[in-house]
Amino acid sequence: MPAPATEWFSTWFDSPYYHRLYRDRNQQEARDFIDALLRHLHPKPTARLLDLACGKGRHAIYLSEQGYDVTGVDLSPESIVYARQFAHAHLHFEVHDMRDHLPWGPFDLIFNLFTSFGYFAEEAENVVALQSAAAALRPGGKLVIDFMNTERTVAELVSHEEKTVDGTRFQLRRHLDRDFIVKEIRFTDEQGQPQLYEERVRALRREQFEEYFQMAGLRLAEILGDYQLNPYDEASSPRMIFVLKK
Structure with missing residues (x-):
């Protein structure tokens, strides 16, 4: 499907x-x-x-x-x-x-x-x-x-991180949302438009x-x-x- x-x-x-x-x-x-x-x-x-x-x-x-x-x-x-x-x-x-x-x-x-x-x-x-x-x-x-290893990952969760790859600056924020570990990924694309994606993995x-x-x-x-x-x-x-x- x-x-x-x-x-x-x-x-x-x-x-x-x-x-x-x-x-x-x-x-x-x-x-x-x-x-x-x-x-x-x-x-x-x-x-x-x-x-x-x-x-x-x-x-x-x-x-x-x-x-x-x-x-x-x-x-x-x-x-x-x-x-x-x-x-x-x-x-x-x-x-x-x-x-x-x-x-x-x-x-x-x-x-x-x-x-x-x-x-x-x-x-x-x-x-x-x-x-x-x-x-x-x-x-x-x-x-x-x-x-x-979810136990260790949750205990050591890095809440905010920035990294620049090939001229794109990514702002990464992590938090727990109910049963999920969520990573918010913010950046500005090559057209100058702000972008937001999320990764959600069940803890x-x-x-x-x-x-x-x-x-x-x-x-x-x-x-x-x-x-x-x-x-x-x-x-x-x-x-x-x-x-x-x-």
Whole structure:
């Protein structure tokens, strides 16, 4: 189903300013994380992989370079248009809403990386998204969800920040709004018009995730706490990385 225009991610992720703001994300850290996950999970060389909410495809492309058959899906048409220039016989990209049925499976391993979950206004939609992912897994397949450690993120929330990227000055404000961590992004575009976007990510705790997993028929195998795959510690870990089995 097409995303309603009222959903913040349906417009912000297609904005060139989104990609400008996050241009300097650490590519080497992302590759090292993928390498660590592949060593930890050791999928077979013939495994079919899905990058769920793949953005412009940086992780999917790297996974395909390791020899796997990879599909990347994302809600943003602009991101998928960009990613498709790297497509080949064993690397495919599709526009897709993770709440909808995934017709390209079954997959042996599904990745949902870098807090690409919890965007939906209705909590039940998170379960629907997980059910769709579970249905696309082979029996015995695994799903990896990489999310912020919400407890630590809320405790250390930076309320105001400014950064300038390629001549655009972004003013970032963060606050809690009920169950969501909200980031307001203000800037003036190249036509001199003021712009305001919001990112809203549900402040999901471990216990909420575990309820979701149970409802989606997924078994929690382990929780890792950082990109080096150390065990999760609620007080100190920067991430909650869930490894789930169907």
